[in-house]
Amino acid sequence: MKLTADQITEIKAFISKRGFTYPDVQLEIIDHVASRVEELMSNDHTLTLHQAISITHGEFGIMGFSVFEDSMISSLQKRFFKLFISIFSSYFHWKYLPAIAASVYLIDRFYVAINNPGYFVAGVFMALLITLVATGITYEVKYKKYNKMLTMRMGNSYVVICAVIYNLWNITLNQFKLYQKLSVSTAGLIFGVLIVLIILLFLVVDKLRKITISNCIELDEKYNLLSSL
Known part of the structure; x- marks a missing residue:
């Protein structure tokens, strides 16, 4: 019945x-x-x-x-973790590999052209910060009533991975001056790989949030719970 x-x-x-x-x-x-x-x-x-x-x-x-x-x-x-792995792995399908390789190469060339690790790291940090703030504001305005969701909080925890990867590069290549032991091109390639990885993680987290929000909207429309919170 x-x-x-x-x-x-x-x-x-x-x-x-x-x-x-x-x-x-x-x-x-x-x-x-x-x-x-x-x-x-x-x-x-x-x-x-x-x-x-x-x-x-x-x-x-x-x-x-x-x-x-x-x-x-x-x-x-x-x-959530299985979905995260599945979506992340999907970005390494052969049809995406040329775009990934091209992105790494362009970042490497840009790094070589600037040839100043300090300025480059500061620029990337500002770009990541602006992206995080803009994304946070968007979700706060558009999905405010979903902020208490466990899935949203788990999604936010994966953003921390992006920060960890960035700080890992910053510490090893910049603070420890490891780039001085590498050629400019090699340091640029390493940085390019890490930046592309961070971008992919952002895309995965964003997609995860949309999937989980969609699932909760479907349940909410059925039981009308979140509308009363």
């Missing part, structure tokens, strides 16, 4: 009282519980909604939904 809007509202109210931390985890739990309640009430037409909810809740044991929440968080993190 199909649950009515009022029945969905009751399920939402029941689950909302359990104090879940992340809206997307709560949406996933609502989706799971609603599906199970539908199944129970379809198999036994004598069951009331409250009885079906109680049975569903009892199936999680004495810890109730808290166990499911931990499981969902772990599941989302694993799914």
